[in-house]
Amino acid sequence: MRSLLFVLTALAVIGSAFWAYHENYKTQAALDRADELHRQIAQSRARLGMLRAEWAYLNRPDRLRELAVINYERLELMVFSPTQFGRVDQVAYPSEDPLARVANSVEVRGQQ
Structure with a gap:
């Protein structure tokens, strides 16, 4: 009975060692991937700044x-001046809801 306990304990230790070894390599791979992502982010930020x-x-x-x-003759672009812009209170907004007008004129299943 005692030898079976020693064998099971040894197998548990070997299994734990294998699991720890495997987890260590997965962690190292994840850290390497994180470092690579940080490098890519830094390069992207530098490129974005440029x-x-x-x-x-x-x-x-x-x-x-x-x-x-x-390019005036070809594109007929005009230079903006401050007098070309208006104020918000000068904009004429429609008095009725344009979606309600469209919804009333849509035919639904043969009905107007």
């Missing part, structure tokens, strides 16, 4: 104004 700087550089008002003047 793209934002490039976008700001390309959208300078003086550059866009010059492009509008150069």
Whole structure:
């Protein structure tokens, strides 16, 4: 009986060691994957910063104004001025609900 207990204990220790070894490698693989994701995130953030700087550089008002003047004949672009913009209270909104008007005119199962 005693030898059976020793054998079972040895098998439990070997099984625990195998499980711990396997979990250690899974953990190391997960940590490596996390490090790779952190590197990719850092590269993406750096690229995003560069793209934002490039976008700001390309959208300078003086550059866009010059492009509008150069391409006026082909595109007929006009330069914006502050007098072309209105205030929100000057917008005329429709008095009735446009969805209610559309819903009333839709035919449903042969009925108007």
